[in-house]
Amino acid sequence: MTPDIISVTASGRATAGRIAEATGGRVVEPSAGVAETLRAAFRDGRPAVLVGAAGIAVRALAPLLADKAEEPPVLAVAEDGSAVVPLLGGHRGANDLARTIAEALGARPAITTASDVRFGVALDAPPPGWTLANPHRHKEAAAALLKGASARAEGHLPWVEASAIPQAADGTVALVASTRRVEDRLDRLVYHPAALALGVGCERGCDPDELWNLVRATLAEARLAPESVACVVSLDLKADEPAVHAVASRLGVPARFFDAGRLETEAPRLANPSDVVFREVGCHGVAEGAALAAAGPDAKLAVEKRRSARATCAVAEAPAPIDAATVGRARGLVAVVGTGPGTPDWRTPEVDALVAAADDLVGYDLYLDLLGPAAAHAERHAFPLGAEEERARAALDLAATGRTVALVSSGDPGIYAMATLVFELLDRADRPDWRRVEIRVAPGISALQAAAARIGAPLGHDFCTISLSDLLTPWEAIEGRIRAAAQGDFVVAFYNPVSRRRRTQLHAARAMLLEHRPADTPVVLARSLGRPEETVSVTTLADLDPETVDMLTVVLVGSSATRAVARGDGGTWVYTPRGYAGKAGSVLARNATPEGKDET
Structure with missing residues (x-):
């Protein structure tokens, strides 16, 4: 398993990037804090490399330590790459990982495990392609060898033969290599080659x-x-x-x-x-x-x-x-992933893992750019805006050759994004090789969720989403949906509200909604969510000026019950009550009308 690489400071990020390149690991932004990011990797059994002081890892993980046989590798690396220290899981890959990282950084690994130091190998951590069948016998065998006993090899064990383990034909510790079942004995370690x-x-x-x-x-x-x-x-x-x-x-x-x-x-x-x-x-x-x-x-x-x-x-x-x-080829995988509106903080661990595991990343070039260092390890296939079908076809073609592909969408891939197109192609195209590919969809935080969270809870009651783009859907159908949403008094999230050529649809939607809800209905305009240029503002349905809206904006229009609440700092919260004021015994009822709407 490839490691999570966590840099404590900005100055350590260059070292983290070199480690990722050498190990195939992923650089993880410690958005929840360095200690909690370390603990999350440890709990999930993922190897972790901290680029920073070893003491940070020690203090973060000490309360979690229990069974060393189950602990994943944890390493600390100096910010300048001058020291590599395996802290935990030495015999579960940390020592080997330390050697790999040290070689890439031009450093020397600070390995302290006795058998590794004495013999150059760990008998309970054989190299890839080998499995120790009776690890419960390792402690006694290693102790005997450290005290001066010799080993005798039964079968071909090239990694033992190249080590400093003392060997003799009459050695008291048997090291057995076999693809067959071998009787478990006190003086014997049995290794199965993956042959x-x-x-x-x-x-x-x-x-x-x-x-x-x-x-x-x-x-x-x-x-x-x-x-x-x-x-x-x-x-x-x-x-x-x-x-x-x-x-x-x-x-x-x-x-x-x-x-x-x-x-x-x-x-x-x-x-x-x-x-x-x-x-x-x-x-x-x-x-x-x-x-x-x-x-x-x-x-x-x-x-x-x-x-x-x-x-x-x-x-x-x-x-x-x-x-x-x-050997041969893999089945092939298309992981349709949602990266959220823009910031890495809104990417789920599932999406990060699928991106890290991908051989190829396919997507709109801006969305691939937003992945930042997480995209550095894979082959990139960037497409312009509007080439959605080409993206989906490219991802399926790559996966059909056995590749692991991440098809990248912003927001959630199932909301006006790539997941639907992938399944439509599978349904309609006569491509048996595509249908044999594994498909996974990893959800992301949608723009409407992010916008709602930034401003309060406007989606607290029934809501719907409507795309105002008539490139793929006739305007007559869109208009019917807007009227239905207006009559049903839904909170409405408008996607694709305008473009350079489409300037009338949001005007028309505003007019239809005004026929069914108050002029002072709150409207949230959220632009470039999760990016440095993010803005979130509140206006009313009467004052909404569609000319101030662009394609990077999601528009949330409240229902007749949605309220705007002034904040102490001069800002505004927006929420849609769910009716708790009408419940018997609710303290909200004292300040509510029979319809559940505040009188203040």
Whole structure:
């Protein structure tokens, strides 16, 4: 998992950026305060790098410390990059992360873990591609080695062989490498290399439990360790099959996919080629072919194809750990994310995580600019205003090749934004490859929510939103909606109120609303929300001048019950009562009319 990088001061941001580039992490703005931002990452189990004094992290996290086996890596880095100190989670990646950061910054990592210092490795934190099967035995084994005992290797452990661990043929601490289940013993540490590729196939709509039960039984009967499975692989036509992804999720490994042409090149190595399968999908074997393709040219089938009523699986074993990221391709993901109106403070953690995980960022160039440092790691695909369909198509095309794509909208992506267009393209375009892509929509704070929060609570009762742009919707339909909202006495949020060419619609909307609500109805004009040039003002429906409004403005028009309240500092609050004054026993009732409207 890539780290959250938090800079205490502005002067440390350059160092934070270098760390992000070296680690693939994300620079997190500590909008909730440095200590709380650190605690949030720690609670969520995310690695954290504090660019600032180590004592800040110590004081912030001390009350949360409990089980060191569960603590994520936490590091402190000097503002000038001269010191890198792993504070927590040394054997859960902090020491390795410290080495990576120190190399990028030209510093020396201040590692104090005894086994790391003495031997250059941590036996309970093997390198990527390896899993320690019995970590509860580590403490005794490490203690014995630190006291002078020797280790004996059973199987190929290149990272141990390159370390300073004393080794002998009759060593008292056994270090075992195996893809098979090995008996747990006091004097033995067992390491499973991720050298198995699990190939699967299934009928469309196969019950995930059926495929999982087949896989589990296959591994158990062959005494293969699930920890040695590097990836679950299949034909690309199964990229959206829930059963395949359910098995990958249960094993905690990625699902990867090959096209039929690639699988057919494995036909000479198949133990059970099938002409029936070839006629259906264009290759002679899915499970065996995918397993062999993933495990490489020197792999052998560890388990030939096994089948259940609607599923198949096979296992191939490689001579070394498999890097799943280089195998076939991923399913592909389009994450349609809403970044809020402008400030990073209004981006949700979900959106930040999806942006950080993206290979590609697609969006209107201004919206990508607003991401700031969060966009630095990914390939950027910027489009001009008005090229909405081109953006959505580009995102789907990229994802169809296995890329992870963030399609960036301002505000909320489902409110007059990109999410609807993505689903419309999936619905109407004849693109099976698009339909196999995973789609996620991450909500954002909408402009109407931000405007309401800035001015009080004008959306406290029933409200609606109406776009005044007639580029995609006939004016007659928009006019009908305005009249309905006016008659229904809804608070109305107007999006796209005017443009350079559209100057009459807001005038017309104002006139229609004045037919149904008082002239002194409060109107909120919120412009460039979340940006340095933000302005929020209050006027009345009678005094609203549409010529002072532009495309960067959201207009909130109150209902007949909406009230403006003078603040002590000379400003104004706007709110729409919900009727609490009418509840029996309410203290509000003493100052309210029977309709619930204040008399003052």
